Structures are given as C-alpha cells and as structure tokens.
Amino acid sequence: MNINWYPGHMKKTKELLREQLKLVDMVYELLDARIPLSSRNPDLSQIIGNKPKIIILNKIDLADPQVTSMWMEYFEVRQTGAVPVNTITGSGIRQVIRESEEIIKVKMDDLAKKGRKPRPARIMVVGIPNVGKSSFINKLAGRKSTQTGARPGVTKGKQWIRLRKNMELLDTPGVLWPKIENPAVALNLAFTGAIKDEIMDIETLAYKLLEMLWVDHREKVIERYKVEGEYGTIIDLMDCIAKSRGCILKGNEIDYFRISNIILDEFRSATIGRISLERPLNNG
Ligand SMILES: Nc1nc2c(ncn2[C@@H]2O[C@H](COP(=O)(O)OP(=O)(O)O)[C@@H](O)[C@H]2O)c(=O)[nH]1
Numbered sequence: 001m002n003i004n005w006y007p008g009h010m011k012k013t014k015e016l017l018r019e020q021l022k023l024v025d026m027v028y029e030l031l032d033a034r035i036p037l038s039s040r041n042p043d044l045s046q047i048i049g050n051k052p053k054i055i056i057l058n059k060i061d062l063a064d065p066q067v068t069s070m071w072m073e074y075f076e077v078r079q080t081g082a083v084p085v086n087t088i089t090g091s092g093i094r095q096v097i098r099e100s101e102e103i104i105k106v107k108m109d110d111l112a113k114k115g116r117k118p119r120p121a122r123i124m125v126v127g128i129p130n131v132g133k134s135s136f137i138n139k140l141a142g143r144k145s146t147q148t149g150a151r152p153g154v155t156k157g158k159q160w161i162r163l164r165k166n167m168e169l170l171d172t173p174g175v176l177w178p179k180i181e182n183p184a185v186a187l188n189l190a191f192t193g194a195i196k197d198e199i200m201d202i203e204t205l206a207y208k209l210l211e212m213l214w215v216d217h218r219e220k221v222i223e224r225y226k227v228e229g230e231y232g233t234i235i236d237l238m239d240c241i242a243k244s245r246g247c248i249l250k251g252n253e254i255d256y257f258r259i260s261n262i263i264l265d266e267f268r269s270a271t272i273g274r275i276s277l278e279r280p281l282n283n284g
C-alpha cells in the first residue's frame with residue numbers, strides 16, 4: 001500500500017497549518033462520522049496546542065445513528081465536545097454556533113480583562129480531504145456572509161469570512177493528510193472515498209468492501225442485492241450481484257469494473273444502508 005503523496009506532503013502541510021493556526025482563536029476539527037478515528041490526524045493536537053476546539057462529526061446521514069451516539073459519548077468522556085452534523089441539510093450547524101459562542105465569550109472576556117479591545121473571534125476549519133470542509137463552511141457562512149478581506153496585523157492575502165458580528169472564519173480550510181500506515185485505516189479511508197482509489201485498484205477495493213460487508217452487515221447486502229445467505233467465496237457473491245445488475249460483457253464474462261463501481265458508489269452514498277465502519281468499543 002504505497003501512497004506517493006503522503007511523505008512529501010506531510011511536512012509541508014504541517015508547516016502551513018502551523019502558520020495558519022497562529023492567526024486563529026479556535027478550531028473546528030471535521031471528522032467523518034463513519035470513521036471518526038481513521039479520519040482523524042493524530043498530529044493535530046500537537047499542532048494546535050491549547051486552542052479551543054470543537055469536533056464536528058460530519059456526514060451523520062451516512063453513518064449508523066446508534067454508533068454515532070456511541071461516538072458522542074466517547075468524545076464527551078474525553079472532554080472534547082463533538083457536534084453531529086449533516087452539512088448537506090445543515091442539521092447541527094446551530095449547535096455548532098451555540099457552542100462556539102460560549103467559547104468565544106470566555107476568550108473575549110479574557111481579552112477584556114487584559115484591557116484589549118473586543119474583536120471578532122477567528123476560527124479555522126481543519127480536516128482530511130473530502131470530509132466536508134467546504135460544504136461546512138458554506139453552510140456555516142450562509143448567504144449573509146461577507147468576505148472581509150485582509151485585515152491589518154494579519155498576514156496579507158488571507159481571506160476572512162464574517163459569520164456573525166463576533167465570528168470570522170479563515171476561508172482556506174486546513175487540509176490534513178490522514179495517517180495511513182495502518183492498513184485497516186487505509187481501507188476505511190478508501191471505502192469512504194476519503195482517498196481516491198490510490199491505495200489499490202477499484203476491483204480489489206470493491207472486493208475488500210464486499211468481504212467486510214458480508215461479515216459485518218450481511219443482512220444489508222442480502223436486502224439490497226436480493227442475494228442468498230450463503231456463498232462459497234466472495235467472488236461467487238460478487239458474480240451473482242453482477243449478473244442481477246446486468247454487469248455482463250461480451251462472451252458472458254463478468255464486468256468486474258462496472259460492478260465494483262456500483263458497489264463502492266452504493267456504499268459511499270449509504271444506498272446499501274447507513275453503516276459506520278468504526279465503533280468506539282472495537283477501536284479503544
Ligand atoms: N451525505 C453527505 N455528504 C456530504 C456531507 N458533507 C459533505 N458531503 C459531500 O462530501 C464531498 C466532499 O465535500 P467537500 O465539502 O468538498 O469536502 P472538503 O474536501 O473537505 O472540502 C462532497 O461530495 C459533499 O457533497 C454530509 O454531511 N453528508
């Protein structure tokens with residue numbers, strides 16, 4: 001599982017993030033609700049130091065609601081508030097704003113005590129590619145947002161989005177690369193589409209996905225693809241699904257490429273069902 005971009009980008013990205021983070025008072029860390037640990041960059045806490053942070057569990061519409069509740073508890077126990085969000089519908093956004101206001105108030109009271117003038121709190125969104133940073137920023141900013149442009153005392157060229165009177169968002173989201181030395185993590189990221197088919201070819205990936213689904217979510221596979229409960233091999237199962245979907249080439253060959261794409265797409269869009277790939281208990 002060689003990923004070419006990983007080692008080269010890692011250091012540069014970290015440095016850039018460190019620079020950007022100097023400008024902000026608070027961080028929104030976006031995680032994929034289906035894989036909160038795999039989508040988390042373990043270096044982040046070291047990079048952001050003691051800045052306040054709100055964890056956003058995004059794409060809850062794709063995750064198993066029961067498992068998401070377990071994750072909420074997991075983060076609560078660890079004293080980091082997490083807010084479940086769907087950035088497509090905007091569900092959870094109001095809670096994010098409410099919790100941010102509380103953190104901002106503490107920060108601004110602190111500044112006031114030091115005799116400093118009040119100013120809007122500056123916030124940055126961080127997360128791995130495809131976790132929903134841009135969608136989140138759009139939903140948070142809404143239509144009323146304005147580009148405030150570069151401000152005095154702040155690095156030139158940085159764009160700030162005014163969210164409300166006391167909040168500004170750095171409009172370049174901080175991109176984190178996931179840690180993917182662990183093959184299970186790499187698979188979770190590939191299954192959910194966080195890393196685009198870079199770790200293996202699409203057919204192997206779909207095979208691995210189907211294998212996992214057959215073990216952990218068999219009833220959903222049976223329901224979706226109207227297959228039997230028993231198969232000799234995963235390939236037999238895949239062939240059966242391919243035939244029922246008309247993925248057949250000339251000469252009666254199975255079109256593995258097409259059926260692989262179908263299975264991956266239907267998993268990623270939760271058409272097969274709302275499935276969480278990580279649970280707090282299994283992952284510690
Ligand atoms: N189902 C679902 N899809 C989402 C959600 N948030 C983002 N997406 C989708 O995930 C993909 C990546 O989103 P984007 O905002 O570009 O992610 P970024 O790379 O972190 O900026 C897009 O296709 C979004 O429509 C969500 O809450 N639910």
Ligand SMILES: [Mg+2]
Pocket residue numbers: 133134135173
């Ligand atoms: Mg983006």
